[in-house]
Amino acid sequence: SQQGEEDPQALSIQEGENATMNCSYKTSINNLQWYRQNSGRGLVHLILIRSNEREKHSGRLRVTLDTSKKSSSLLITASRAADTASYFCFTNAGKSTFGDGTTLTVKP
Amino acid sequence: GAVVSQHPSRVICKSGTSVKIECRSLDFQATTMFWYRQFPKQSLMLMATSNEGSKATYEQGVEKDKFLINHASLTLSTLTVTSAHPEDSSFYICSAPQGQGVNTQYFGPGTRLTVL
Numbered sequence: 001s002q003q004g005e006e007d008p009q010a011l012s013i014q015e016g017e018n019a020t021m022n023c024s025y026k027t028s029i030n031n032l033q034w035y036r037q038n039s040g041r042g043l044v045h046l047i048l049i050r051s052n053e054r055e056k057h058s059g060r061l062r063v064t065l066d067t068s069k070k071s072s073s074l075l076i077t078a079s080r081a082a083d084t085a086s087y088f089c090f091t092n093a094g095k096s097t098f099g100d101g102t103t104l105t106v107k108p
Numbered sequence: 109g110a111v112v113s114q115h116p117s118r119v120i121c122k123s124g125t126s127v128k129i130e131c132r133s134l135d136f137q138a139t140t141m142f143w144y145r146q147f148p149k150q151s152l153m154l155m156a157t158s159n160e161g162s163k164a165t166y167e168q169g170v171e172k173d174k175f176l177i178n179h180a181s182l183t184l185s186t187l188t189v190t191s192a193h194p195e196d197s198s199f200y201i202c203s204a205p206q207g208q209g210v211n212t213q214y215f216g217p218g219t220r221l222t223v224l
Contacts, residue, residue, distance in 0.1 A: 033213065042201065042217035043152075088151060090213065098144070098152040 006089060006099040014107050019076045021102040023089030024069075032065060033090045034074050037101075043088075046074075081108045110136050110206045114216035121192055122224055129187045129219045131158075131202030137182035138204035142213070143175075146199040158185040158202075192223040 006023045013019055025032070034046040049056045049065045049072065056063045062075040076083055084106045089099045111134040121127050131141055139160045144152040156177055157165040164177035174196075176188040189196055201218040 031212075035215075040199070040220070043215040045212075045215070048212060097154060100151045 006087070006102045008102055009100065010103045010105075012105040012107065013079055015079060015081055017079055017106075019079050019083070019104055019106070021074045021087050021104070022071060023073070023099050024071045025089070025091050025097075025099075026070065027091075029067075029091045031091075032063075032072050034061075034063060034072075035088045035090055035098075036085045037088065038085045046087075076104075079104075079106045081106050110134075110204075110212075110214045112202065112204050112214045112216040114200075114202055114219050116219060117217060118220045118222075120222045120224065123193055124191055126188055126190045127192055127221060129189070129200055129202075129221075131185045131187070131204070131216050133183045133204045133206075133214070136204075136206045138185075138206070139182060140205060141179065141185040142203045143177065143185075143187050144201045144203070146201065146218075152201060155187075158187075160185075189221065192221070194223045197221055197223045 006021055029051055031048050031050045033048045035043045036046055037043050047058045047061055047063050049063050051067055060077045065072045086101045086103045088101045091097055113132045113134055115130045119127055141158040143155045145155050146152045154167050155170045158177045158179040160179040160182055166172045174190055179185045199218050199220055201215055203213045203215045205213050
């Protein structure tokens with residue numbers, strides 16, 4: 001299976017709620033990045049976390065990284081309808097690989 | 109931050125024709141660029157690694173004779189879809205890494221290819 005697997009594949013929440021997405025990967029990494037993609041559009045870089053970091057914040061985003069479990073999570077707090085998009089994790093260890101993505105729908 | 113552009117953003121062509129997609133790093137040099145393909149409602153799949161001055165490295169299952177890659181300079185890589193067929197219709201995205209150590213990838217805006 002592909003390195004970088006997100007769960008859940010689809011997530012639907014109400015505006016104001018928090019959304020948590022998880023990503024697992026298989027090999028050692030230098031860093032892990034999270035991207036957002038609106039339907040049919042290009043990628044927007046959200047946040048990068050290095051292999052020696054455990055947690056990182058950017059606005060309403062919080063990313064954690066557990067290298068022992070080879071997993072990362074992306075938390076979006078106080079979600080908004082504009083957060084509706086697909087979210088992908090991306091690892092860059094030898095082979096640049098995207099996860100399958102989580103499609104987030106935030107209902108107003 | 110660094111900028112990567114792609115041209116064209118959208119192309120419609122007839123079956124059997126060839127289509128060239130350009131990927132440029134606008135304010136930095138990239139000895140390596142990556143090409144991805146994304147089918148509807150699916151994730152991005154790495155197709156090939158474009159190497160300046162040498163042959164591209166293709167991922168398993170990607171036909172090198174069908175998807176020609178040329179990394180002509182430190183700021184330009186091109187992907188040519190030869191003898192395109194409807195099943196080649198997809199969203200093609202390139203990326204280029206910048207920076208030492210952290211190695212952040214900068215992605216182009218993508219090219220939507222529709223083959224009739």
